[in-house]
Amino acid sequence: MSVHIEGDAGQVIGPVPRRLFGSFVEHMGRSVYTGLYEPGHSTSDERGFRGDVLELVRELGPTVVRYPGGNFVSGYRWEDGVGPDRPRRLDPSWHSVESNRFGLHEFVAWAEAAGIEVMYAVNLGTRGIQEATDVLEYCNHPGGTELSERRRANGADRPFGFKLWCLGNEMDGPWQIGHKTADEYGRLAAETARVMRMIDPGLELVVAGSSHADMPTFGEWERTVLRHTAGLVDHISLHAYYQELHGDTDSYLASGAALDAYIGTVAGIIDELGLDVGISVDEWNVWDLRRWNEVDQARLAEGGWREHPRIIEDDYTVTDAVVVGSLLSSLLRNVDRVTMANQAQLVNVIAPIRTEPGGPAWRQSTFHPFQRVAALAGGSSLRLSVEGPRLRTAQHGEVDLVDVAATVEDSGRGAVFLTNRATAAPTEVRLRLRGARFGVYAAETLTAPDGESRHAVNTAVSQPVRPVPLPGTAVTSDPGGTTITVTLPPLSWTVLQLSPEAGGHA
Template identity: 55%
Template sequence: MTKASLTIDPAFAIADVDPRLFGSFVEHLGRCVYTGIYEPGHPAADENGFRRDVLDLVRELGVTVVRYPGGNFVSGYRWEDGVGPDRPTRLDSAWRSIEPNTFGLGEFIKWTRAAGVEPMMAVNLGTRGVQEAIDLLEYANHPSGTHWSDLRRKHGDAEPYDIRLWCLGNEMDGPWQLGHKTADEYGRLAAETARAMRMIDRRLELVACGSSGATMPTFGTWEATVLKHAYDVVDYVSLHAYYEPIDGDVATFLASGDRMEAFIADTVATCDHMRAVTRSTKRINLSFDEWNVWYMRKFQAQESTLEWRHAPPLLEDHYDVTDAVVVGSLLIALLRHADRVRVACQAQLVNVIAPIFAEPGGPAWRQTIFHPFAQASRYGRGRVLRVEPQTPVYECAAGEVGLLHATAVQAEDGTVTLFAVNRSQTDALELAANVRALGDGVRVLEHTVLTDEDLGARNSAAEPDRVRPRPVTGTGIDTGTLHASLPPVSWNVIRLGR
């Protein structure tokens, strides 16, 4: 029997969770937009062409903010192509696709309002610059009486879009990016753009591009150089990370949450170092605005064969049980660093490495990774408590890793939710949690688990609920100790209250 323990005590808190931690990402990539969120003529389409079945799932997922329109796509994007009646068809070299611009900024804002989410806009700092960014901002946020704001009104939107959260480009450290720049080049451009945008709208929150991954050769020095230029005019530094099992190494794949935590800690250290260097009085927080499980190697093997097409089926990973458990662990990692990670966007929302899958003209359903996100968004609101598990460890390519990965969140009504992953591939984990600090009368309200005897099990149109969280019996509290059995390779949600 494998045993682990932890203590839950509201006296030891990390931070209040920013609701923006439960964000997502819509890019003009593959079928995320076209036949994803937008499909005129679909039986479930509304008067704007938005798929109601997808909107229902987005609301159930609990998404709070959505980043748009990229991603790699934005570094070659002319935003003017996607507004007004005359929309040119363009080549999108980022994803070797044909872009008709049928869906653009106005449609996105209408969709966010229908979905009940906050828009997060990215500006093109790859092939464009300061002027195009402030033109876009004027179009989006200025009330009226100027060229761009009156053009928005002419296009049918009398009220400003009031977009507060903006990304200053995307992955500008990556050689694959259109307009790729050195850290000095990008840092200066980001600072110039930020100052110009703030002159138009002082309420903005701005995200500077950090590293596209912890393995980038410039990681650390990139952030330091960019912040040397832009520290006082930006609010966040971005992080991007994708995880997949390499050569069948499931043990290291299951440790992805620890790798994410290390990435966050190193980025925080660099930001705080630059705070000292710049003598600034403010603190830079993090926007983890791309994260997920992505079978990137599979895509890279096919990338050279792509043909120019409209909305080709790209990056359509179909997720299994193990993928869902890893996504749960990544959500735990984000919550454990809620003091500095204030924005996070799972990439992406529909079809493209996504929790929601939608067939053209057909049904939409929840992928396995849908469920950990939905539960974290529903029960992960409140204050994150400092949880330090005592757990057996194992060795893998990521180093020494605990079998138990866990965190806890206390809601305003006092209810506490424990999120826990068992990484063991063979043994159940017997958890004993000291909950005496929660007071007398606390009880287990619910324990659900996502796992399966077949770790390769997936959901599909034929079996949309093959993998989902299921209730667990036998979990209880005895003399101030919570006792729970966590199955091998499982995502567990245990709710405690009165």
């Protein structure tokens, strides 16, 4: 099979925002405790931050991290996580006990150590306007008030200066503590945004959109909430999780096309209302929800109230990594509407990084596409067209057999990201880029390792799933542009790194 892809170096979708490569840390399961934070671990520093995890986070390259939730935030009292006296509390959202040993100051110090911007979420479930303005004053006001002086007394003389704020989380969901109708939430979000801007006019605010595209209120929720908050917020959130259902691999591999459609629908609603609002895909990933619903929740109920129980620690396969690669390509194809995105989550909980208490940290299969895209996708995203065989799926209709995104920087360096959705055979790709002469100085692919299936995973003792060099990439240049020919293995995710020099082979 062969696929032909056409593009022009001068035809761009838009600049690639660095916040597109965000992540998410929630007080849930082992995301924080024995994930980021484990006093006494052999690699931990005097603050209890695991050094092996910090090293992997820096390698992964997230640019912004959403914190502290998630469902957790809708019952969270931020004051519990500051100062010397930290109460233990029940966390109903994840049926666990929160010790509050790790709180706001610890997270700020961890984010600074990792070189990551903080995206802070406020509780609009059990609390509201006052709590939001209190935590804003505590975090961002220089001094001279009760709350800012309390921050200084707790060891942070300079304000944290958070710019990005989420107004609650998934308030359309009946599972959410403090679940509200669209009118109830929209009015609360608007009033909260209005007062927060009185305190700090330079904030960027994210209002909560639908929890997923199959919510019965999807669409009308966005219209109602955006009408209430028009002129007060900068972004609306979109949450998207994908999984393989009933062995339908083809539909699972088409998840990137489903995300394209989801983003397009939300963008259409924004345009319908005549608003200048970006889309924040601030929770996205692949997630085995069946296991959560059928296994993890039952285990939580049977185990009683415990600190940081093991929940949704999915073991990610080759197939999962290929789908994550296609979801990243979807984000790149939509940079004209998507202003930021956060893969959920960072460590242990449906995460690219896993740890064992007292033991090692390692890269899951999904670590690799995120790391490569975060490191290589810069400059502008190119507009491309695909011609060739299509894949017929039960859930998403027909989609391109090969999914593609490409970026080019002003320096002439660039990257092409290719997902081969064909599961049984390789696919030859001929990529024609007009208007520029490129070389290919590296080609890597992630596919099933020799002798292993598409279900291969990485573990604490063995990490066979990783990108490997892809030989045979041919490049020809002429005055009109560059033609790249590459053969993609079946069920694979491939990255080509472009150089500004004409011709050459990877």
